[in-house]
Amino acid sequence: MADKKPNLLVIEDDEGLQAQLKWAYEDFNVVIAGDRDSAIAALRAETPAVVTLDLGLPPDPDGTSEGFAVLDAIMALKPDTKVIVASGHGARESALQAIDRGAYDFYQKPVDIEQLGLIVRRAFNLHQIEAENRRLVASSGEEKTVLGRLITGAPEMVKVARTIERVARTSVSVMLLGASGTGKELLAKGLHDASDRAEGPFIAINCAAIPENLLESELFGHEKGAFTGAVKTTEGKIESANGGTLFLDEVGDIPLPLQVKLLRFLQERTIERIGGRKAISVDTRIVCATHQNLEAMITEGTFREDLFYRLAEIVVRIPGLAERHGDAVLLAKAFLKRFAKEMNPGVTGFAPDALAAIDRHEWPGNVRELENRVKRAVIMADGKLVGAEDLDFAAAEEEEAEVLNLKAAREQSDRRVIRHALARSEGNISNTAKLLGISRPTLYDLLKQYDLSA
Numbered sequence: 001m002a003d004k005k006p007n008l009l010v011i012e013d014d015e016g017l018q019a020q021l022k023w024a025y026e027d028f029n030v031v032i033a034g035d036r037d038s039a040i041a042a043l044r045a046e047t048p049a050v051v052t053l054d055l056g057l058p059p060d061p062d063g064t065s066e067g068f069a070v071l072d073a074i075m076a077l078k079p080d081t082k083v084i085v086a087s088g089h090g091a092r093e094s095a096l097q098a099i100d101r102g103a104y105d106f107y108q109k110p111v112d113i114e115q116l117g118l119i120v121r122r123a124f125n126l127h128q129i130e131a132e133n134r135r136l137v138a139s140s141g142e143e144k145t146v147l148g149r150l151i152t153g154a155p156e157m158v159k160v161a162r163t164i165e166r167v168a169r170t171s172v173s174v175m176l177l178g179a180s181g182t183g184k185e186l187l188a189k190g191l192h193d194a195s196d197r198a199e200g201p202f203i204a205i206n207c208a209a210i211p212e213n214l215l216e217s218e219l220f221g222h223e224k225g226a227f228t229g230a231v232k233t234t235e236g237k238i239e240s241a242n243g244g245t246l247f248l249d250e251v252g253d254i255p256l257p258l259q260v261k262l263l264r265f266l267q268e269r270t271i272e273r274i275g276g277r278k279a280i281s282v283d284t285r286i287v288c289a290t291h292q293n294l295e296a297m298i299t300e301g302t303f304r305e306d307l308f309y310r311l312a313e314i315v316v317r318i319p320g321l322a323e324r325h326g327d328a329v330l331l332a333k334a335f336l337k338r339f340a341k342e343m344n345p346g347v348t349g350f351a352p353d354a355l356a357a358i359d360r361h362e363w364p365g366n367v368r369e370l371e372n373r374v375k376r377a378v379i380m381a382d383g384k385l386v387g388a389e390d391l392d393f394a395a396a397e398e399e400e401a402e403v404l405n406l407k408a409a410r411e412q413s414d415r416r417v418i419r420h421a422l423a424r425s426e427g428n429i430s431n432t433a434k435l436l437g438i439s440r441p442t443l444y445d446l447l448k449q450y451d452l453s454a
Contacts, residue, residue: 005029006124007048011039011070013057017111021052024113025120034058036070043074043081049127050082050120053103055094064094068101075102080131082123086111099430105440126427129155150186151334154324155427160187160316167314168194173266175251175311176289178318181368184289185247187318191287192245200244205237208250216258217274226275238271241284251311252292252303259304266310286311321363321370325422328358328370335374336386344378353388359420361393415450418443422452 008028010021013035022030031046033039035058043051051074055067067085074081082104085095095106104123107116150161167174168191176184185204192202210218221236238246248254254262265271266286270279288311297303321328332350340347350358354377363369377390421435433443446452 006050007031007046008120009033009039009042009046009048009051011051011053011057013054013061020111020113024117028120036066036073039070040073040077043077047078048081049131050084050104050123052084052086052116052120054086055098068098071098071101071103080127082127084116084119084123099434103430104428105430129158129427150183150190151331152324152327153330154319154327156319157324157327160318161190163314163316164191165194167191169196171285172313173285173311174287174314174316176287176316176318178289178291179320179366180291181366182318182320183367184318185249187316188245188247188287188289192247195245195285197244197285201241202245202247203237203241204247204249206249208253212255212258215254216261219258220261220271221273223273223275226273230275233273236271236273238265238284239273239280239282242282243284245285245287248286248288250290250292251288252290252294252297256302256304259307263304263307263310266307321366322419325419325427328361328363329355331367331370332358332374335371336378339375339378343375344381346384347378347381347386348384349386351385351387354386354391357388357391357393360416362416411450414446415452418446418450418452 005028008025009031010018011033012018012021015034018032018034022032029046031042031048033042039053042048053067053070053074055064055071056062057066057070060066071083071085074083079102083098083102085098085103085106086109095103095108098106104126105119107119150157152158152161164174164187174188174191176187178184188204189202192198205218207215217234217236219236219238221234221239222230224230224233265282268279269283270281272279294303294308294312298305298308321331332355336347336350358370365372373391374386376392377386381387381390417436418432421432429440429443433440436443438446
């Protein structure tokens with residue numbers, strides 16, 4: 001069965017233009033309305049995600065009063081609707097006023113069908129993303145969770161979560177790539193919980209935290225008497241995770257001889273304990289993670305290429321916290337709620353200067369740094385609200401390298417301000433441009449220049 005076409009409401013009193021727009025958008029279910037009453041009736045009946053609105057409607061076809069009345073009614077009834085306005089009457093002033101009253105975007109008459117089509121489709125995409133985020137709002141208030149426990153409101157992380165959900169019920173090996181502190185273990189646990197192995201064990205091991213001479217025993221186990229101190233037979237982590245999932249964090253730190261043994265397990269699904277001679281069948285799914293460049297390590301000869309392709313059947317790249325617009329504040333509030341309950345019940349929230357500082361900070365240590373700073377701030381706070389000084393950003397700012405090159409300094413400043421404005425406007429291009437005091441085309445140019453996502 002074909003997917004249902006999305007509804008597009010066209011509010012336009014020109015019958016010729018009505019027919020032209022209906023013909024131009026065959027991939028939408030185009031609903032036509034020519035006045036305020038029919039427009040509101042169609043809005044209630046069809047609940048369109050996107051509306052194109054001519055501000056010059058009867059009984060005021062030469063003015064904008066009736067068009068603005070329709071816009072106000074739409075914003076009151078369904079404020080999430082993306083309204084794209086058109087006007088030939090003092091176009092710029094009326095368009096800016098419309099955006100101020102809640103419109104998503106505008107276009108000028110005479111209509112360029114191709115240009116309007118781009119605006120309409122972009123509006124539908126944004127509406128879909130926002131609707132998805134609203135579905136993720138948890139019962140606890142502002143927290144938005146995916147994969148059970150991962151708190152996010154950023155489309156970048158929602159996309160990561162959706163990818164993991166899609167591969168969770170398959171048997172493929174998954175590799176999570178991301179900087180330290182981005183939540184790789186939490187994502188791995190989410191993958192396990194969303195898989196058919198959810199009832200089995202989930203075991204995590206950090207390969208970088210275990211000395212090389214102990215890592216083989218930790219992974220594969222050993223028989224009694226296999227070496228000095230082996231007083232009993234012990235299962236390794238691979239065997240203990242039988243029927244479930246083993247998460248190998250920092251897999252790039254596994255030494256080459258042990259990589260061969262891990263590859264053999266992935267190929268044959270059997271292991272031999274140290275000192276043992278019997279092959280043991282094990283049904284364990286491997287999920288791994290690293291912050292290292294494994295492809296460069298393959299070139300250097302420190303990581304096996306055949307093992308890489310066994311482990312990386314699906315590769316998921318995790319964005320850093322600085323790339324997840326708005327997530328720093330969202331996570332900070334969740335951490336504050338948890339730590340205040342445990343350590344300082346008198347703390348109830350963040351002061352405005354603290355929220356601004358959190359939004360502004362680059363977070364080189366990602367979520368782990370944010371969690372540690374909030375924990376410290378909750379402990380150190382004297383009043384009900386955590387202030388910027390409680391977060392102790394001054395020391396971090398002193399450690400930042402001084403930028404003396406004017407071009408680099410401007411780029412650094414532009415990136416920070418644009419990200420801040422995008423987060424404040426929840427990704428709305430028109431509102432972001434308005435906050436920044438620039439035009440939409442200029443903002444698009446800057447986003448492309450700095451490789452930023454809206």
